[in-house]
Amino acid sequence: MESLSRRSFLRKIALAGATALGPGIVGAGQIYEGSKIVEAERVYRGGPAIIVDGKVIQPRREVPVICETDVLVVGGGCAGVMSALAAARTGAKVTLVERYGCFGGLWTAGLVLIVLATHVEADQGLKKCVRGIGDELLNRLLKIKGGIINQGPGMRDPTSDPEATKYVMAEMLSEAGVDILLNSWVTNAVMEGNSIEGILFESKAGCHAVKAKVVVDASGDGDVFGAAGAEHVRHIHRIGLVHRLGNVDRIAASKSGDKRSSPNLSSNTPLPSVRWVNMQGPQGDCLDIRTLTQCELDGRRAVWEKLKKIQQTPGREQVFMLDTASQLGIRASRTLTGLHEVTFDETMANKKYADVVAIGGAYAFVGNRACQIPYRALVPLKIDNLLATGRCVAADNLMLNYTRLIGPCLVTGHAAGTAAALAVDSKCRPRDADVAKLQRLLKAQGAYLG
Amino acid sequence: MSNRIFAGNPSSRRLARVSALLAIGLVAWLWPAAWRYVLPALSPHVAVCSAVSLRFASMLFLLSAPMLFLMILRHRFWCRHLCPVGLITETCGKLRRGRKVDDERHTIGKHIRIPSSTGRFLALASLGGSVVGYPLFLWADPLALFSGFCTFSQASAVGLAIVILISIASPGLWCSRICPLGGTQDLMVRLARPNTRGSRNTEVSQRRIFLAAALGAVFSALIPADVLARKRHLRPPGTVDETALKGGCIRCGNCTRSCPSGIIEPSVDSRDVAGFLVPRLKFSRTDYCLEDCNRCGHACPTGVIRPLPLRDKNRHVIGIARIDLSECLLTMDAECGVCVPRCPHGAIVEQFSRQSYTTTLKVIAEKCNGCGACVGICPTKVVTVEAV
Numbered sequence: 001m002e003s004l005s006r007r008s009f010l011r012k013i014a015l016a017g018a019t020a021l022g023p024g025i026v027g028a029g030q031i032y033e034g035s036k037i038v039e040a041e042r043v044y045r046g047g048p049a050i051i052v053d054g055k056v057i058q059p060r061r062e063v064p065v066i067c068e069t070d071v072l073v074v075g076g077g078c079a080g081v082m083s084a085l086a087a088a089r090t091g092a093k094v095t096l097v098e099r100y101g102c103f104g105g106l107w108t109a110g111l112v113l114i115v116l117a118t119h120v121e122a123d124q125g126l127k128k129c130v131r132g133i134g135d136e137l138l139n140r141l142l143k144i145k146g147g148i149i150n151q152g153p154g155m156r157d158p159t160s161d162p163e164a165t166k167y168v169m170a171e172m173l174s175e176a177g178v179d180i181l182l183n184s185w186v187t188n189a190v191m192e193g194n195s196i197e198g199i200l201f202e203s204k205a206g207c208h209a210v211k212a213k214v215v216v217d218a219s220g221d222g223d224v225f226g227a228a229g230a231e232h233v234r235h236i237h238r239i240g241l242v243h244r245l246g247n248v249d250r251i252a253a254s255k256s257g258d259k260r261s262s263p264n265l266s267s268n269t270p271l272p273s274v275r276w277v278n279m280q281g282p283q284g285d286c287l288d289i290r291t292l293t294q295c296e297l298d299g300r301r302a303v304w305e306k307l308k309k310i311q312q313t314p315g316r317e318q319v320f321m322l323d324t325a326s327q328l329g330i331r332a333s334r335t336l337t338g339l340h341e342v343t344f345d346e347t348m349a350n351k352k353y354a355d356v357v358a359i360g361g362a363y364a365f366v367g368n369r370a371c372q373i374p375y376r377a378l379v380p381l382k383i384d385n386l387l388a389t390g391r392c393v394a395a396d397n398l399m400l401n402y403t404r405l406i407g408p409c410l411v412t413g414h415a416a417g418t419a420a421a422l423a424v425d426s427k428c429r430p431r432d433a434d435v436a437k438l439q440r441l442l443k444a445q446g447a448y449l450g
Numbered sequence: 451m452s453n454r455i456f457a458g459n460p461s462s463r464r465l466a467r468v469s470a471l472l473a474i475g476l477v478a479w480l481w482p483a484a485w486r487y488v489l490p491a492l493s494p495h496v497a498v499c500s501a502v503s504l505r506f507a508s509m510l511f512l513l514s515a516p517m518l519f520l521m522i523l524r525h526r527f528w529c530r531h532l533c534p535v536g537l538i539t540e541t542c543g544k545l546r547r548g549r550k551v552d553d554e555r556h557t558i559g560k561h562i563r564i565p566s567s568t569g570r571f572l573a574l575a576s577l578g579g580s581v582v583g584y585p586l587f588l589w590a591d592p593l594a595l596f597s598g599f600c601t602f603s604q605a606s607a608v609g610l611a612i613v614i615l616i617s618i619a620s621p622g623l624w625c626s627r628i629c630p631l632g633g634t635q636d637l638m639v640r641l642a643r644p645n646t647r648g649s650r651n652t653e654v655s656q657r658r659i660f661l662a663a664a665l666g667a668v669f670s671a672l673i674p675a676d677v678l679a680r681k682r683h684l685r686p687p688g689t690v691d692e693t694a695l696k697g698g699c700i701r702c703g704n705c706t707r708s709c710p711s712g713i714i715e716p717s718v719d720s721r722d723v724a725g726f727l728v729p730r731l732k733f734s735r736t737d738y739c740l741e742d743c744n745r746c747g748h749a750c751p752t753g754v755i756r757p758l759p760l761r762d763k764n765r766h767v768i769g770i771a772r773i774d775l776s777e778c779l780l781t782m783d784a785e786c787g788v789c790v791p792r793c794p795h796g797a798i799v800e801q802f803s804r805q806s807y808t809t810t811l812k813v814i815a816e817k818c819n820g821c822g823a824c825v826g827i828c829p830t831k832v833v834t835v836e837a838v
C-alpha cells in the first residue's frame with residue numbers, strides 16, 4: 001500500500017472509529033420521539049423571486065454552506081458510489097450528493113440490473129477485468145439471498161436485484177464513513193476562475209452549497225461539468241423505460257403458441273418467476289424536460305399495452321407487472337471533452353495507455369477485448385479540481401456505448417475516486433496527479449490495470 | 451533472325467539488371483507510396499491499350515513516356531538490361547544445366563512451336579480489343595505480372611509463375627517471342643525507324659498488323675456480354691462497369707497495395723473465371739472503404755478504377771447495405787444500434803414506432819455508398835453490403 005500523509009492516515013483512523021459506532025453516524029439528521037409541532041429553521045431562499053420588467057428575477061443572496069469536504073461526489077449511481085468508496089478508502093473526507101432517495105442510479109432505480117463488460121474470454125476460461133471495489137460489491141451481493149445471479153467463477157453478465165444492490169451500496173458507504181446527502185438535486189457549480197470550489201443543490205430545505213477541494217461528476221448527465229462550463233459534447237440517444245414482469249413461471253409452456261410471435265419476456269433476474277424487460281424507446285434529448293416527461297408517460301403506457309397482449313396470450317394470463325423503473329433510462333446526454341477521448345479506432349487497435357486507470361471487459365461490438373480507459377478521459381480540458389466518471393467520461397459517440405455499461409462505470413468510478421483523494425492528499429490539481437502513484441494505489445485497492 | 455534476347459556480355463547485363471531491381475527496391479523503401487503504383491504504369495503497352503479501351507488517360511499515362519523513348523532509341527535495351535521479369539527468366543533459363551544462356555528454344559516441349567511474332571500478335575490483339583473496349587491480353591504485360599507478384603497474394607503470383615515455368619522449359623522463349631511488351635517494342639521500332647537493323651529483324655507486314663488487330667477486336671466483341679457483365683463481387687469505388695473492368699484490369703495489384711484498409715483483394719472465384727484476380731472488396735471488423743481515401747483510383751495504371759476526387763469517390767456506389775432485421779439486436783430490444791453512429795454517411799437511421807413502441811433500423815439508399823463500415827461492427831453479423 002502506498003504511504004499516505006500523516007494527516008490522511010490520522011483521518012483514516014478517525015473514520016474507522018466513526019464506523020465502529022455504527023452506520024449513519026456521519027451527518028445524521030435529528031430523530032424525534034413523537035409527532036409534534038416544532039419551530040424549525042425557515043427554508044432559506046433569500047425571499048421569493050420577483051417580477052422586474054415582466055421578467056422573473058431570482059433574489060441575489062448568500063447561499064448557506066452545508067458542509068466543506070475534501071472530495072465531493074455528485075450522483076449516487078454505480079460510478080458515484082464507487083468513487084465515494086474509493087476516495088474514502090484512500091483517506092479523503094467524502095460527501096456524496098444524490099438527487100433521489102437511493103443508490104445505484106440506472107442500475108437499480110433504472111432497473112437495468114445486468115452488469116455487462118466485466119470479463120474477457122481467455123485461454124483458461126473467463127478472465128475478470130472489473131475487480132477492486134466493484135467486484136467486492138458484486139461478491140457482497142452474493143451473500144444476500146436473491147441478491148445476484150451469474151456471479152462467480154466461470155460466469156458472466158451478473159444480474160443483481162435492485163433492492164439488494166441499493167441496500168448493499170448504502171451499507172458500504174456508511175462503513176467507509178461517507179457523508180451522504182440524499183434527495184438533494186445539484187443545480188449549479190461554484191467557481192473561482194477556472195477552478196470548481198463546490199456545488200449548489202436544491203432540496204426541501206432550500207438551496208445549499210457544498211464546498212470541496214475536488215469534485216467528481218458522477219451524475220451520468222455531466223450536470224456538474226456542464227454547469228462549470230467545461231467543454232463537452234451533447235448527445236441524442238434512445239430513452240427507454242425498463243420494467244419487470246412477475247409470475248412468469250406460471251406460463252403454461254404447452255399453451256403458449258409459436259415462440260417467435262409471442263412477446264419477448266427478456267432475461268432472468270435473481271427473483272424466481274420475475275423477468276427483466278428492456279426497452280429501447282425513441283431518440284431524444286435527455287436534457288429536455290418536455291422530452292423526458294413524454295418518454296415517462298408514453299413509455300409506461302407502452303409497457304402496459306404490451307402487458308395486456310401478454311395476458312391475452314393463452315397460458316400467460318397470470319403474468320403481471322411487478323414494476324416499471326422509477327428512473328427513466330437515459331443512455332447518453334453529455335460526455336466530457338477530456339484530455340483524451342476513448343475512441344473506437346484506438347480501442348479496436350488494442351491501444352495501451354501509459355495512464356490507464358480502468359479496464360473493462362468484452363462486449364458485443366468491441367469483441368472479446370479488454371478495453372483500456374486512460375486517466376485523461378476523466379480530466380476536463382480546462383476546468384480544475386473536477387473529474388468526470390461513469391457514463392459521461394470522454395468517449396466518441398460509438399465508444400460511449402461501451403463506457404456507459406455498468407462494468408466500465410464501476411472501474412472508472414473507482415479510478416476517479418482514488419484519483420480525487422490522491423490529488424487532495426498531494427495538494428495538487430487532479431490533472432497534475434502522479435499517475436504512477438495513482439496506478440499503484442488502484443492496484444493496491446484490487447483494481448486490474450492489465 | 452536474331453532477336454536473341456540474352457546475347458551480349460552477360461555479366462555487364464546482370465549488373466544492370468540487379469541494379470535496376472535494387473533501384474526498384476530503393477524506390478519502394480524511400481517512397482512507399484510510389485512503389486504502390488509506378489511499376490506497371492511504366493509500360494507503354496499498358497498505357498496505350500488502357501487509354502484506347504477506356505477513352506481516358508490519367509496522369510499515370512505520362513509515366514510510360516520515358517520507356518517509350520528508350521524503346522524507340524535502343525531496341526530491346528529495356529529487355530536486356532532493366533526488365534525485372536527478364537532477370538527472372540534469364541536466371542530460370544540457367545537452371546537448366548548444360549544449356550548455354552543464349553541457346554534459345556522456340557518450342558514448348560517438343561511440339562508446340564511458338565511463332566516469333568507471338569508477342570507482337572498479343573500486343574496488337576490487345577490494341578484491337580481495346581478499340582471495342584476489351585484489351586484482350588493486357589494482363590500478360592510483364593510489368594503487370596511482376597507487380598502482381600509483388601502484391602504478395604498467392605493468387606496474384608500465378609502469372610509470373612507461368613512465365614517462370616515457360617522459361618525453365620524453354621529458356622529465352624518468353625522474352626524473345628511471347629512477351630507482349632517485347633512485341634510492342636518490335637512494333638514501335640518498325641513504326642518509328644522503318645530502316646534500322648532492329649526494324650528489319652522485326653519485320654511485320656501491314657496486312658498482318660491489321661489482321662491481328664482486327665482479330666482482337668472481333669474476338670473481344672464476340673465474348674458473351676452477360677458472362678462479363680454479371681457482377682458477383684463488390685468492386686473498389688470508382689470502378690468502371692464489370693465488362694470494362696474484367697477486360698481492362700491488368701491484375702497488377704496496385705490497388706491492393708494502395709489500400710490503407712487492406713480490403714481490396716484479388717478475386718479467386720470459380721464462378722467468376724473472367725474476373726480472375728480482378729480486385730474485389732472484403733470488409734473486416736474494423737476495415738472498410740475510408741471516406742478520406744481515394745488511393746486505389748489513383749494507383750490504377752489502367753484507369754479501370756477511375757481516379758475520382760474524394761467527393762465523387764464517396765458518391766460512387768460500391769453496393770448497398772442490407773440489414774437482416776430478424777437477427778438485429780436493436781430490433782429485438784437489446785442494447786445495440788452501433789451501426790448508426792458507425793456509418794460515416796448517416797445512411798443508417800433508427801425508426802421508432804410510436805404504435806408498437808419499438809425501434810428498428812433502416813438503410814437510406816440515397817445516402818449509402820456501400821463503404822462497409824457497418825458490416826464489421828455488427829455483433830450479430832447481420833449487416834452485409836450487396837452489389838447493385
Ligand SMILES: Cc1cc2nc3c(=O)[nH]c(=O)nc-3n(C[C@H](O)[C@H](O)[C@H](O)COP(=O)(O)OP(=O)(O)OC[C@H]3O[C@@H](n4cnc5c(N)ncnc54)[C@H](O)[C@@H]3O)c2cc1C
Nearest residue numbers: 075077078079099105106116186219220329390391404406
Ligand atoms: C434502458 C437501458 C438499458 C441498459 N442496459 C444495460 C445493460 O444491460 N447492462 C449494462 O451494463 N448497462 C446497461 N445500460 C447502461 C448502464 O445502466 C448505465 O449507463 C450505468 O448504470 C450508468 O451509471 P452511472 O453511475 O454513470 O450513471 P447513473 O446510473 O445515471 O447515475 C447517476 C446518478 O446521479 C444522480 N444524479 C443525476 N443528476 C444529478 C444531479 N443533478 N444532482 C444529484 N444527483 C444527480 C442520479 O439520480 C443517479 O443516481 C443500460 C442503460 C439503459 C438506459
